[in-house]
Amino acid sequence: xxxxxxxxxxxxxxxxxxxxxxxxxxxxxxxxxxxxxxxxxxxxxxxxxxxxxxxxxxxxxxxxxxxxxxxxxxxxxxxxxxxxxxxxxxxxxxxxxxxxxxxxxxxxxxxxxxxxxxxxxxxxxxxxxxxxxxxxxxxxxxxxxxxxxxxxxxxxxxxxxxxxxxxxxxxxxxxxxxxxxxxxxxxxxxxxxxxxxxxxxxxxxxxxxxxxxxxxxxxxxxxxxxxxxxxxxxxxxxxxxxxxxxxxxxxxxxxxxxxxxxxxxxxxxxxxxxxxxxxxxxxxxxxxxxxxxx
Amino acid sequence: xxxxxxxxxxxxxxxxxxxxxxxxxxxxxxxxxxxxxxxxxxxxxxxxxxxxxxxxxxxxxxxxxxxxxxxxxxxxxxxxxxxxxxxxxxxxxxxxxxxxxxxxxxxxxxxxxxxxxxxxxxxxxxxxxxxxxxxxxxxxxxxxxxxxxxxxxxxxxxxxxxxxxxxxxxxxxxxxxxxxxxxxxxxxxxxxxxxxxxxxxxxxxxxxxxxxxxxxxxxxxxxxxxxxxxxxxxxxxxxxxxxxxxxxxxxxxxxxxxxxxxxxxxxxxxxxxxxxxxxxxxxxxxxxxxxxxxxxxxxxxxxxxxxxxxxxxxxxxxxxxxxxxxxxxxxxxxxxxxxxxxxxxxxxxxxxxxxxxxxxxxxxxxxxxxxxxxxxxxxxxxxxxxxxxxxxxxxxxxxxxxxxxxxxxxxxxxxx
Numbered sequence: 001x002x003x004x005x006x007x008x009x010x011x012x013x014x015x016x017x018x019x020x021x022x023x024x025x026x027x028x029x030x031x032x033x034x035x036x037x038x039x040x041x042x043x044x045x046x047x048x049x050x051x052x053x054x055x056x057x058x059x060x061x062x063x064x065x066x067x068x069x070x071x072x073x074x075x076x077x078x079x080x081x082x083x084x085x086x087x088x089x090x091x092x093x094x095x096x097x098x099x100x101x102x103x104x105x106x107x108x109x110x111x112x113x114x115x116x117x118x119x120x121x122x123x124x125x126x127x128x129x130x131x132x133x134x135x136x137x138x139x140x141x142x143x144x145x146x147x148x149x150x151x152x153x154x155x156x157x158x159x160x161x162x163x164x165x166x167x168x169x170x171x172x173x174x175x176x177x178x179x180x181x182x183x184x185x186x187x188x189x190x191x192x193x194x195x196x197x198x199x200x201x202x203x204x205x206x207x208x209x210x211x212x213x214x215x216x217x218x219x220x221x222x223x224x225x226x227x228x229x230x231x232x233x234x235x236x237x238x239x240x241x242x243x244x245x246x247x248x249x250x251x252x253x254x255x256x257x258x259x260x261x262x263x264x265x266x267x268x269x270x271x272x273x274x275x276x277x278x279x280x281x282x283x284x285x286x287x288x289x290x291x292x293x294x
Numbered sequence: 295x296x297x298x299x300x301x302x303x304x305x306x307x308x309x310x311x312x313x314x315x316x317x318x319x320x321x322x323x324x325x326x327x328x329x330x331x332x333x334x335x336x337x338x339x340x341x342x343x344x345x346x347x348x349x350x351x352x353x354x355x356x357x358x359x360x361x362x363x364x365x366x367x368x369x370x371x372x373x374x375x376x377x378x379x380x381x382x383x384x385x386x387x388x389x390x391x392x393x394x395x396x397x398x399x400x401x402x403x404x405x406x407x408x409x410x411x412x413x414x415x416x417x418x419x420x421x422x423x424x425x426x427x428x429x430x431x432x433x434x435x436x437x438x439x440x441x442x443x444x445x446x447x448x449x450x451x452x453x454x455x456x457x458x459x460x461x462x463x464x465x466x467x468x469x470x471x472x473x474x475x476x477x478x479x480x481x482x483x484x485x486x487x488x489x490x491x492x493x494x495x496x497x498x499x500x501x502x503x504x505x506x507x508x509x510x511x512x513x514x515x516x517x518x519x520x521x522x523x524x525x526x527x528x529x530x531x532x533x534x535x536x537x538x539x540x541x542x543x544x545x546x547x548x549x550x551x552x553x554x555x556x557x558x559x560x561x562x563x564x565x566x567x568x569x570x571x572x573x574x575x576x577x578x579x580x581x582x583x584x585x586x587x588x589x590x591x592x593x594x595x596x597x598x599x600x601x602x603x604x605x606x607x608x609x610x611x612x613x614x615x616x617x618x619x620x621x622x623x624x625x626x627x628x629x630x631x632x633x634x635x636x637x638x639x640x641x642x643x644x645x646x647x648x649x650x651x652x653x654x655x656x657x658x659x660x661x662x663x664x665x666x667x668x669x670x671x672x673x674x675x676x677x678x679x680x681x682x683x684x685x686x687x688x689x690x691x692x693x694x695x696x697x698x699x700x701x702x703x704x705x706x707x708x709x710x
Binding site: 014017206214276288 | 560
């Protein structure tokens with residue numbers, strides 16, 4: 001009985017200390033932020049006129065091929081990259097994305113707003129002051145119907161299914177490397193060369209190999225959805241991923257950065273069962289030895 | 295040379311040459327431990343086991359680790375964590391054991407303080423134990439640097455910087471410790487050497503000393519009952535086991551330790567597999583970058599109390615710089631436990647609940663250490679800074695008044 005009381009005191013002191021240095025301290029160091037907003041409600045007003053309309057895919061195709069393919073590739077529709085990554089990065093600051101998957105990766109409202117005003121929609125207007133402009137011009141002269149058509153077309157040509165890796169490549173890899181995904185051949189380096197992306201972003205965007213361990217699910221979920229929430233003033237744009245695409249990005253970060261998770265979670269219970277048996281034998285042995293001395 | 299008869303078995307052959315029978319008696323079956331003990335007396339065996347776990351997992355990690363600032367991070371986080379079969383398991387085992395061993399060290403240490411097991415002949419046990427605490431601290435600190443993550447780098451920066459406060463030789467001392475003007479490759483390689491060679495060897499030596507110091511004064515018991523071990527041992531050997539106040543180390547004492555160890559290992563391996571972030575800080579999974587200071591720099595949880603004593607003095611007092619006062623307080627905090635046996639002026643060995651004033655003192659100390667630990671991690675701003683300041687002052691005062699507190703107890707009891 002006395003031993004249990006002592007144990008209770010030891011456990012209580014340990015838990016109080018643990019609570020103080022872990023959950024409590026971290027809540028003080030990393031203030032709570034609002035949950036991720038996959039409806040991009042701040043854009044509601046800007047896209048209201050577009051949302052009322054039904055987009056026309058055929059007209060959207062005409063608009064996209066005449067306005068967008070000068071810079072953007074759409075490999076799946078026979079519009080290859082006009083320049084290689086190095087040259088296009090030198091020309092635009094950052095390699096422009098292929099538009100073949102945009103309709104799947106990005107929220108439709110976000111896309112509609114982005115076409116009209118890329119800097120504000122991606123929450124990086126603070127970077128484009130003193131005469132600097134976003135590499136993609138604002139197509140705010142397009143009529144709401146035309147924007148609806150563009151979005152309808154992008155959605156129409158987008159694949160229905162993509163692997164986690166494909167989502168990552170299209171959504172993140174223009175700026176970010178994830179070298180642990182291919183340590184040997186280095187194919188998972190950022191598409192934009194380091195020197196260019198450093199100039200474009202102000203600093204080299206971090207390699208994402210270990211983000212799942214260094215940031216964790218909860219942080220990534222709110223951060224990717226809106227980087228400004230955690231890092232006010234950061235140069236990283238809000239990219240407008242849908243909930244599904246973002247989950248795929250995070251799943252990919254986990255596949256690469258915590259590749260042994262499944263093994264860990266399978267092995268853990270086995271260890272614990274073994275040790276419970278060990279402890280039972282320990283207590284039985286103890287009882288047999290102490291019977292004589294008490 | 296002694297005369298050797300022909301041996302009839304391997305055991306006998308060895309016994310003739312090594313006297314194993316006697317050795318076994320002295321070390322195991324007739325090494326006497328008091329019977330009146332609780333599970334807190336198992337912490338020594340828990341520590342020895344955890345240290346063994348650290349050594350074994352450390353050997354496996356060392357086979358793949360590369361002590362080079364350009365390779366270290368990837369050798370840990372890619373090669374060991376993802377490529378090597380069960381490398382992740384060894385790293386988790388090592389990282390979590392390094393943290394949990396300090397929890398057990400603290401329990402072991404405060405058990406000693408509570409039951410008065412540091413004085414009246416047991417001073418060397420206490421001192422060798424505190425030397426182990428210091429060498430383990432150095433091992434923990436040097437090991438934390440090896441993955442070369444953000445916290446590795448910045449903790450190394452902050453802690454090595456402290457030596458700059460040493461009078462006269464400070465700046466040169468910092469350069470000497472770092473092996474460079476900055477925390478750099480030379481710093482990493484020398485801390486690697488310390489972590490995998492010099493410190494483990496030293497710890498093993500001091501563990502031997504620590505065990506040996508128990509031999510003459512013997513292990514204390516729950517009621518601090520003083521008895522003659524030889525008489526009690528005779529009773530035991532005569533078959534009077536129930537009446538005897540002692541038990542042999544093997545198998546009676548160790549059987550209880552193993553039962554406690556079983557429970558401990560369940561707790562420990564639960565942490566290894568499912569709850570390891572407290573020991574493997576997420577911030578350290580960002581590679582070291584000398585251009586980006588993390589928003590919050592803090593040491594591992596087991597250093598927080600002394601770190602807060604250092605940080606608690608955040609303003610200049612009477613012309614003394616805050617940094618210097620903090621540093622002196624920090625040195626005080628790290629050295630004061632060593633002289634505890636002489637601060638306690640009570641000549642009698644008794645558990646704290648038999649010493650009214652000391653009992654209060656003990657629990658205030660525990661609360662103060664927990665407050666220091668928690669506030670050592672919180673950002674030192676506003677009220678936090680003041681809580682830290684008062685807790686740090688309280689810590690120092692507690693040790694300054696200890697001789698008086700213990701004397702009052704002794705006087706009331708009539709021992710003085």
